[in-house]
Amino acid sequence: MKSFQLANESSPLSLSSSFILPEDRRPQFSQVSKLTSIPIIDFNNHGTNNDDGPSPLLIQKLSQACEEYGFFQVINHGVPSETCNKMMAAATEVFELPPEERGKFFTTDHTKPVKLYNFYLNVEGQGKVNMWSESFSHPWNHIEDFIHLLPKNGFQYREAFTEYAKEIRSLMNRLLSLISQGLGLQKDCLQKRLGEEPILKAQANYYPPCPDPELTLGLAVHTDLNALTVLMQSEGVTGLQVIKDGKWVAVDPVPNAFIVNLGDQIQVLSNGRYKSVHHRAVTNKMYPRVSLAMFYGPNKDSVIGPIEDLIDEEHPPMYRKYRYAEFLEEFYKQEGSRRMVKEGFQLQN
Numbered sequence: 001m002k003s004f005q006l007a008n009e010s011s012p013l014s015l016s017s018s019f020i021l022p023e024d025r026r027p028q029f030s031q032v033s034k035l036t037s038i039p040i041i042d043f044n045n046h047g048t049n050n051d052d053g054p055s056p057l058l059i060q061k062l063s064q065a066c067e068e069y070g071f072f073q074v075i076n077h078g079v080p081s082e083t084c085n086k087m088m089a090a091a092t093e094v095f096e097l098p099p100e101e102r103g104k105f106f107t108t109d110h111t112k113p114v115k116l117y118n119f120y121l122n123v124e125g126q127g128k129v130n131m132w133s134e135s136f137s138h139p140w141n142h143i144e145d146f147i148h149l150l151p152k153n154g155f156q157y158r159e160a161f162t163e164y165a166k167e168i169r170s171l172m173n174r175l176l177s178l179i180s181q182g183l184g185l186q187k188d189c190l191q192k193r194l195g196e197e198p199i200l201k202a203q204a205n206y207y208p209p210c211p212d213p214e215l216t217l218g219l220a221v222h223t224d225l226n227a228l229t230v231l232m233q234s235e236g237v238t239g240l241q242v243i244k245d246g247k248w249v250a251v252d253p254v255p256n257a258f259i260v261n262l263g264d265q266i267q268v269l270s271n272g273r274y275k276s277v278h279h280r281a282v283t284n285k286m287y288p289r290v291s292l293a294m295f296y297g298p299n300k301d302s303v304i305g306p307i308e309d310l311i312d313e314e315h316p317p318m319y320r321k322y323r324y325a326e327f328l329e330e331f332y333k334q335e336g337s338r339r340m341v342k343e344g345f346q347l348q349n
């Protein structure tokens, strides 16, 4: 196995103490439930493209997945596998660039549009613990504004990304419409609430093989702060785990599927009916793993709060309204911790 070097390090990656989590934060593989996985939703089986619109069964399945898991995999989603494969190859190539090339993108300044970084967790008494991964992120709208900043090499990242982003945008629109209908709302309701010019960010995560996956994590436990995430992952390599009924559940990779999960903003907009669920990425000894998350978040000026139609005597508002910029500010303040952002906007009923 080729060794990997983080862009901000001066020697090849090794499992030094700076990556080792205290015992109570370790993945504890023996506790991971093998009994269940997240629901799989087949767009072909339920017809989403006919003139009559999506079938009630599809909406019902999706709604149930959003309530019970906050996560599902979608198959036969209509995004050509060639587009996905090209994108995966291009994203992988970024992490195969020599560390000094990748280093040009390295920054801890989150306001930079194109950036490479290594996540960490602040652990009491131990300080920063680095995650066993490297992430590369940039916006995925107005590609023309930053495309010249993206890596030029290899598998034509720029072309692959432009094509992929177009497909994912239309898949996201379809998902938002289905999720709105699942909540019993007009199909354009969520998209309107999130606002024009949503914040669209892409994040490619690279998890090199790890000598002892029991000691560290690829990504710390978190919920996504945005509204909706569509994730593509390396074929055949498991890594993502989600919480279900208080237990960690591994997400089995399904060929050509996307993993879809709801972010904090949908939990707030749905007044807690749909869940933004805690998840994490674990590492493995054998194979590098790449995942590419496409995040769809509100415009920073959009006002987010429980949708009025979802509030009644039985379901009083669980959150106060806020401008998304306010949420983001709080999010960045909590960097390095197990973030509890939406909890700060919760109302005491």
Ligand SMILES: O=C(O)CCC(=O)C(=O)O
Residues within 6 Å of the ligand: 203, 205, 219, 224, 231, 233, 239, 240, 279, 280, 281, 290, 291, 293
């Ligand atoms: O690599 C994964 O499967 C998880 C990625 C993720 O949760 C994220 O980028 O927010």
Ligand SMILES: [Fe+2]
Residues within 6 Å of the ligand: 222, 223, 224, 279
């Ligand atoms: Fe995530």
